[in-house]
Amino acid sequence: MSLDTIITAITEILNSSPHSVEILPGSVEQWQTGSTPFLFVDSNLGIPQKLLYQLYPHALKLFKNLRLSASPSSYTSLLEASSIILLTNPAHQTALHERKRLALSGHWSVEQELDFTALLLASGRDASKQSIVWDHRRYLLQTGFSTLPGSDLKPIPPEILRKELDLILRSCESYPRNYYGWSHWDLCMEILHTYSMAKDEYYPVIIEAFTWLLQWIEQHLSDYSAVHHICRLVHRFHGMDRLRDVRNLSFTGISEQAVSLVSKYPDHEALWMYLRIVWTIGDDRLRDSLEASITHLPDCKYRERCVSWCKQSG
Incomplete structure (x- = not known):
């Protein structure tokens, strides 16, 4: 397979919403079981690290050339090249900026970019510890949805916030005491607090968040951040009438x-x-x-x- 074909094949899988993406240690030969130099099993994508290193220079060259083109046909290729760049180097600011630009101009949706960055953040330690990726995701949420009632944008759905909290905990598994992930958690709690004052459908997410933190602390006894955030959660929500009967949320x-x-x-x-x-x-x-x-x-x-x-x- 040519490098272009491999890049297209990987990004097609990324755009199909796989369950997970993992960067596999070692070479292609250690993992290759079929005709492709990567693994895709039960909707889980595994990409050998050395394969990414082979693709990276080619993706950078494509990316540089495509940025100079204004033709609609270049947008898909630009997204493909930037996907490989970010899987290899999650802190690549220019690649993130271009994806943001494509989402804001309508050539790529905010929801699609949220799906991609969720896969990126959960792909391994290197991605989950990058503040710039969390900033990118926070910008997408605040651009694509209203984080305050009364805005002209559509309200951020409870399910989106539930996915954010789940993503944060998964990223903290790969990178313990993830300051940037926990800061994102605090943003989600602020949004939940604001919306739950007016809409009942946000209460189940609050209860789930509390339950998840209780379980997290039981399993991560040395996590200072988790104990800090469960106390903040209780302090923020304990007085709400609809939460008074929730066991232990006090x-x-x-x-x-x-x-x-x-x-x-x-x-x-x-x-x-x-x-x-x-x-x-x-x-x-x-x-x-x-x-x-x-x-x-x-x-x-x-x-x-x-x-x-x-x-x-x-």
Whole structure:
């Protein structure tokens, strides 16, 4: 297969909304099982890293030439070349800019670009840690949808926000403590808070987000960012009438989780920070309850620091 044919074949799969894209370590020979130099099994695309390195210089050359052309026939090829460039080098600012330009000019839709960047961010550690890709995605959301009620743009659907939150957690699996991913989470929470004040269909997404964070903390005991964001979520939403009956979506609920986890895993400093954050945002009654619980937790250096901190802060 020629390089042009391989690039077209890969981007056709990318545009068909596959379940996932993964950059595979090693060479084509290690992975090739059929007539194509990449894998596509059960709607999952695997591209050998060395194949991307072979395609990259050719894609750059195509990209440079196509940017100078204004013909409609060049738009598809420009998208194809930029897809390969970004899979190889996710921080390529010019490629992201051109895709943004094509989406805004109507030659490519915002929804299609959101689908592509979701695949890109979930493709591996290198992509998920790039602030420029998250900025690109945030721009698309704010351009293609209204993030505030009353705008002339169509409201951002609950399902889009659900997909954003799922994408963030998947990207944090490949790149732990992903600051840019968690910042994007905070943006989604702000949008949810704004829309949930007026529309009931956003409440299930809030509940799912809370449930996901509870489970995430149970499975990622050292993730400071997650404990910070679950406390922010509860602080932001706990007073809403429609959420009062949601199990554990309260200061008491997260304090019980924090105490339970610290009692089982006292050597994880992030869990002690969880306790301290809950103590900070809680009322006097919750603080008294937490202080009593802390004195019965396993004796370690973090407990002494926590006790001392509570006394000084109180």
